Amino acid sequence: MSTISDSDHIDGNGAAGPFSEALGIDATNAVLTCARCARPSRFAEARVYDGAGLVARCPECTSVLGRLVSTPTDAWLDLRGAASIRVALPGGTPR
Amino acid sequence: MTEPATIARLRLGWRVATAVEIREVTPTARTIVFDVPGWPGHAAGQHVDVKLTSSDGYSAQRSYSIAAPADGDRVELTVQRLPGGEVSSYLVDELVVGDQLELRGPIGGWFTWHGTETMPVLLVAGGSGIVPIMTMVRQRARIADPPPFTLLYSVRTPADIYYDAELRSRPGLDVTILFTRKAFGTNRPAGRIGPDDLAAARPSGMDARTYICGPTSFVETVSVLLLAQGQNPGTIRTERFGPSGGR
Ligand SMILES: Cc1cc2nc3c(=O)[nH]c(=O)nc-3n(C[C@H](O)[C@H](O)[C@H](O)COP(=O)(O)OP(=O)(O)OC[C@H]3O[C@@H](n4cnc5c(N)ncnc54)[C@H](O)[C@@H]3O)c2cc1C
Ligand SMILES: [Zn+2]
Numbered sequence: 001m002s003t004i005s006d007s008d009h010i011d012g013n014g015a016a017g018p019f020s021e022a023l024g025i026d027a028t029n030a031v032l033t034c035a036r037c038a039r040p041s042r043f044a045e046a047r048v049y050d051g052a053g054l055v056a057r058c059p060e061c062t063s064v065l066g067r068l069v070s071t072p073t074d075a076w077l078d079l080r081g082a083a084s085i086r087v088a089l090p091g092g093t094p095r
Numbered sequence: 096m097t098e099p100a101t102i103a104r105l106r107l108g109w110r111v112a113t114a115v116e117i118r119e120v121t122p123t124a125r126t127i128v129f130d131v132p133g134w135p136g137h138a139a140g141q142h143v144d145v146k147l148t149s150s151d152g153y154s155a156q157r158s159y160s161i162a163a164p165a166d167g168d169r170v171e172l173t174v175q176r177l178p179g180g181e182v183s184s185y186l187v188d189e190l191v192v193g194d195q196l197e198l199r200g201p202i203g204g205w206f207t208w209h210g211t212e213t214m215p216v217l218l219v220a221g222g223s224g225i226v227p228i229m230t231m232v233r234q235r236a237r238i239a240d241p242p243p244f245t246l247l248y249s250v251r252t253p254a255d256i257y258y259d260a261e262l263r264s265r266p267g268l269d270v271t272i273l274f275t276r277k278a279f280g281t282n283r284p285a286g287r288i289g290p291d292d293l294a295a296a297r298p299s300g301m302d303a304r305t306y307i308c309g310p311t312s313f314v315e316t317v318s319v320l321l322l323a324q325g326q327n328p329g330t331i332r333t334e335r336f337g338p339s340g341g342r
Binding site: 007008009010011012013014016017018020021026028029042044045 | 107156311312314335338
């Protein structure tokens, strides 16, 4: 069960391993735009809860941005709460 | 499936790591150095995921920050034992030199300091949140003309300070240790980090690139205080360890 409280979450940095594995790129610098409040935020800054899978929530409105469920053979990544995902391309300057 | 050719594919496979050195850090924390053949190197601030698998196939996975700058195939972690902690108590109480486990990484491209940044740096650590921050401090010692670093480090009691002697002997590093339960050698009474602690540490005139790491509630508190003091949110990078971590 994931309830919204002040300390039982980590952030997108901490959950970067499983999300990066599923996406095939470093997830922390991906920018997700919340489908509910339209705020763009770096995945590193999302609030991540461990419940039914790993649930990433918008740091602004706490709406669910994405959910990752891993089995030994597959990763199920549901990103319907993100209106868009922006990924920097290699060759650009890292920030 | 074909991959977009333009996006660098991340290699995040599990690797076998062998413990080659163990050092006591505090009565409840130790540093473990692993040999990880083929380790690709890492940046200060990154972490690994560690996986323990028992003989019946059950496995547990946790994240641990890398405690020292890149050094060939060596990967150094510092782990705090939590009461009842499944993975931390194994790593602190049971693992011996020669034991193997699986890890993957390096992970995270945001909570990092590369040594090429020129801004002054403010580091704020709670409990074991000092680990990735210590790697930044150690990385700084490797470069010529580094920017000024200020470290605010919150711990419960003097016995809980990690890397104590090293912190006191790093030239050019301004360190303030805040005790939350039992103070020692300071006029500041024991207590949680507050606005005055941060105001005193922030360099005047400009915002410092700020890294905050520790238990989630600690990171939230410090971020809110810094924003309330007018610090530009774009200068703040955070890493939350979860409910635990100790401070
Ligand atoms: C990105 C990242 C980096 C991290 N880096 C480090 C690191 O460098 N070093 C490090 O030591 N940890 C680090 N952590 C925390 C680490 O991942 C584990 O959460 C921690 O070791 C606890 O795992 P465990 O299996 O021992 O405890 P678990 O078995 O998962 O559970 C914790 C148990 O410990 C107890 N507990 C929880 N919180 C507290 C508390 N505050 N006080 C007392 N008891 C408590 C409770 O009984 C709880 O059930 C990091 C976390 C993240 C997300
Ligand atoms: Zn939102």
